[in-house]
Amino acid sequence: MAKVGHRTGSDEKLEAQVFNIDALFSDDSISSSLDISDDDGSSSDQVNEALSGVVVKPLELDPLYKRRNKGVKLSLQTVSWAPTAAGSGTASDAPISTESEAIFVTDGVIFSPLLSGMSADSGPAFAFADCGSDSDDSAHLDAEKGGVVMTPGSLAAEQQAALDLVKSVLGLPELLARTLLDHYGYDTSRMMEEFVDREAEVLAAIGWSEGENGAAASGTGDAGASDSASADAACAICFLDDPAELAALSCGHPLCRDCWSSYLRIKITENDVASIPCPAGECGVRADQAFVAKYVDAAVFDKFQRFLLQNFVTSNKNVVWCPAGGCENAVKVESALEALCACGWRFCPSCNEECHVPVSCAHMREWGKHLAEDNVNKAWILNNTKDCPKCGVTIEKNMGCMHMSCGGHGTRVTGCGHEFCWLCLGDWRTHSHCGRDETAGDRNSKRIGVVRQLHFTSRFEAHRDAHKLELELRSRTVANIAAFRKAHPDSIVKLGYMLDAVEALLYCRKTLQFTYAYAFFLKPDSPEKNLFEYLQGELETSVETLSEAIDLPIDVEHRSKIKKLTRAALRRLNHLLDGVEVGLTTDADDFKAVNVTTDEAGASSGNRTTIRSLFSRRS
Amino acid sequence: MSASLPKRIVKETQKLLSAPPPGISATPHEDNLRYFRVMIAGPSASAYEGGIFVLELFLTDSYPMAAPKVRFLTKIYHPNVDKLGRICLDILKDRWSPALQIRTVLLSIQALLSAPNPDDPLANDVAEHWKSDEADAIRTAGEWTRMYAMPE
Incomplete structure (x- = not known):
């Protein structure tokens, strides 16, 4: 599901969309839709793939999808446009965020965000709109694995939705609702259940003081001078004793306006916003948003809200910031190993590094140690030294x-x-x-170790470098499409398949890169490793063929061939990933867990399940 | 007298001079009213009993929004005080609140002398000593007190 853990009321629309998509996949009409023949007769391939359990979305799903989602007002044109807006780094507001959310529960979206990344430096816009409408190929990667991209605007809406839900269901003041949700990592249902079951314990756990609840619920908590009416009341900070200047939270400890202002400003500047306690004494009463708004200027309050939003992401287990430099989006993750931001960066939400499917984070860390050592040095050692027998x-x-x-x-x-x-x-x-x-x-086993390591690291790096070059191929393809359109203004041939092919190529190439890290950790000479290497070799062959085929001037005659190559590559990719996920052989011990604790190993097997759902939703 | 000295500092100083907490004295420097010379008497029934410990305390411009800067000038053998006299005390760092005062800070330091906390050490070697052989550590602290904190 594209919206795991999503229980907030305001997003029912999105839930509904997701449901539609899922309904599509479980719908019998799909098989009949497969009969709608592709113009080059490749539909038989699709049927085969469908039968063999490989996830490839049939091209006919797009019109079907459109038909079923009439009410959603979402055409594929808008789909291809929305990420451009979201990825352009401009301040995003609600409409954009709505679109970009919609994108990720829509078919064919995998391209949209990537295209938006390219649009900055190449290609006229019409090319993208064109690709959007041309998503007629079955080779779509599964959009869902990327997760839902959230711009600052949609994040705020999401957070507010969670708060509103808790406020309305439990009748709590906003500050308490926020504190509770922060504490529970925005797991609204668990929070509400536990709160209802044992309120006192939960309140104690977040350090909520007696009396704070009621007073804060009654208003902003700004009791003013009237609450602390004693004649000798003075600001706890500067000792000012003019009652007209004093204000207090529900606890009644007075501070003058100036001191509130500087105190709040310092707290906010230090990003200490989750709970700003009364500075006087041990009362522990917190200042809520309305109170803060009264005593700080707009710029500081803006910062206050931004930090609250950051807290939302930091404490929310399902949402992570995009680690790409300068990107302000967050991604609601669906897989523990893979997330795709609208800026085009594909990353691992668990370790924030580049996405490294199918390798686990623990193994990547281990792998990193091998990579970090200089290969040139290793080669020298290999050629010029021997180990004492x-x-x-x-x-x-x-x-x-x-x-x-x-x-x-x-x-x-x-x-x-x-x-x-x-x-x-x-x-x-x-x-x-x-x-x-x-x-x-x-x-000498140590020597073998070096040779072995070199074998894997050099291939890992070769694929990494190839991926870099193929990123240029992507821009080239976009330019080629534009050139083709210019040269053949009358051609009605849709060229989206070229972009599909490039994306599939990039995806396979990246995975291929990490398969060498994965293989490194497999027990040598085991059946598991042999099978893995076989599948890896198959994928490698496909990828190289596809890469060559794409890097030619666009020729509509090659359309069918490229589509087939794309499908073949994705099929092999899925074979490999499926194999990794369920285990290629029955001998589970063949996977040598190197320096991985049981916990981490457990986590990685959990990740595999997620991957399965990503790559083979339909089988 | 600096005209810009905040009312709070003036009031705090007045109170410190007129009604000092037991065992503590704090006197502002005549050239700089934000700089205090502090003396704390070693608490009874501690390794520091009988000693007079001199400290310096400085109120930065951001006081009371930021904690005062305090350090021991007298050498002291204590797990939460390092060789330079710097003090590891939560209210001087992240637990500072503008409602705390010079008086409360000094009382806290006095309490720290009564109850050293080797589990949150600043001087690692001293803390180790404290944890491995407390009696011996206290003996050393007492020797240091006699050596450095007792005027002839």
């Missing part, structure tokens, strides 16, 4: 003689002193002749 220390041969003694040079004794032959690594005293050379070194 006795103690395993790495030895550089710095003189001509083959008679080596481990670490036995002068005072710098670092090795075991073992004497051996550089060529055969045999004991120097007993060895007579040696024709064997390099391979003998492979007896």
Whole structure:
């Protein structure tokens, strides 16, 4: 579901959309819709794919979707436009955010945000509108895995919706509702259940003081001088004793206006906004928004609200900030391993790094250690050193003689002193002749380790570099489409398939990159690893073919071929990811958990389930 | 006398001079009324009993929105005070509230002398000593008190 944990009333519309999409997938009419033939006859492929359980959305879903969602006022044109607006970094308000939310529960959206990223530097706008309406291909990646992108505007609305719900259901003042929700990570249902069951405990847990509740509920909590009417009342901060200047929260501890103002400003500047307590004494009574608004200027209050919004994201387990530099969006995540922001950045919501499906975060951290070490150094070590056959220390041969003694040079004794032959690594005293050379070194497991590691890291990096180059291919394709349109103004051929192909290519390439990290952690020579490498090889072949095919001038004759290649690549991608998720073989121990604690391993298997739902919703 | 000295500081100073808390004295410097010379008597039944500890206290321009700066000038063997006399005390850092005063700060420091907190140390070696062998640590603290905090 695109809207996990979404229970707020104001978003019923979106829920409804999601339901529609799901209904589409469970609907029998899909199979009949598959009979609507593609002009190049590729519908048979789609049927096959559908039968084999591969998730590829049939092209006919788009018109179907449009028909069923008449009430939503959402055409594909607007879909292709909305992320451009959202991704342009302009201050977003409600209408835009509504659109961008809608995008992600709509079919074919995976392109929209990515296109918006490209639109900045290339391609006329009509090209995108064109692609939007041309989403006629089955090769769509599943939009849902990216999560729902939230702009600052929609975030505020979402937060307010949660607050309003709690306020109306439980009849609580806003401040208390907010404090409770912060405490419960905006899990509204759990919060409300526990509050109803054991109110006193919950209030104690958030440090809510007696009397604060009622007083705050009655208004802003600004009791003014009247509450603290005693004649010797004075500002607790500056000792000013003019009753007309004094104000207090419900606790009655007075402060003068100036002191309230500076106190609140300091608290807000320090981002200490979640709860601003009365500064006098231990009463623990908090200032609510209305009270704050009274004593700070607009700029500071603006900051106050921004920080409250940040708290919303920080404490909300389902929403994460987009980690891309300068991007102000947040993403409501659907998968623990994958999120796609409207700015085009695909990231892992668990570790905030670049998306690294199918590898778990724990393994990525381990992998990072291997990557961090300089490959050039490793290659040098590999070519110029050998490991002592006795103690395993790495030895550089710095003189001509083959008679080596481990670490036995002068005072710098670092090795075991073992004497051996550089060529055969045999004991120097007993060895007579040696024709064997390099391979003998492979007896040393550490050396194998280096070779092995180099194998994986170099491929990992090769695919990473290829991905970079293919990002340029994406802009090139957009430019090519525009050029084609210009050259053939009368052509009615839809070119969205080219963009689909590029996106599929980029996605597969990225995954391919991380499969090398994944494979590194598989037990060598296990059936699991063999099968994984087979699927990886299949995907690799597909990806290379597709990459070559795309990087040619646009020729409508190739349309069918490119579509097929795209589908093939995605099919193989799904095979691989499905395999990883359920386990390729029955021997579960083949997956060697390197330095991964049980907890993390558990988490990663949980992630896999999510991936499954992302990549094979329909089988 | 600085004309710009806030009313609060004037009042606090007056009260500190007219009714000082027991065992504590704080006197503003004649050239700078925001700079105080503080003396705290070592609390009875502590390792610091009998000692007179001199501290300096400075009220920054942001006082009382920010905590005063305080440090020991007398050498002291205490897990929450480092070699430079800096003090690890929550109300001087994140728990500061503008409603706290010089008086409350000094009383808190006095209380810290009565009850050292080795679990939240500033001087790690001292804290270790405190945790591994409290009696010996207290003995050392007493020696330091006699050496540095007792005027001839």
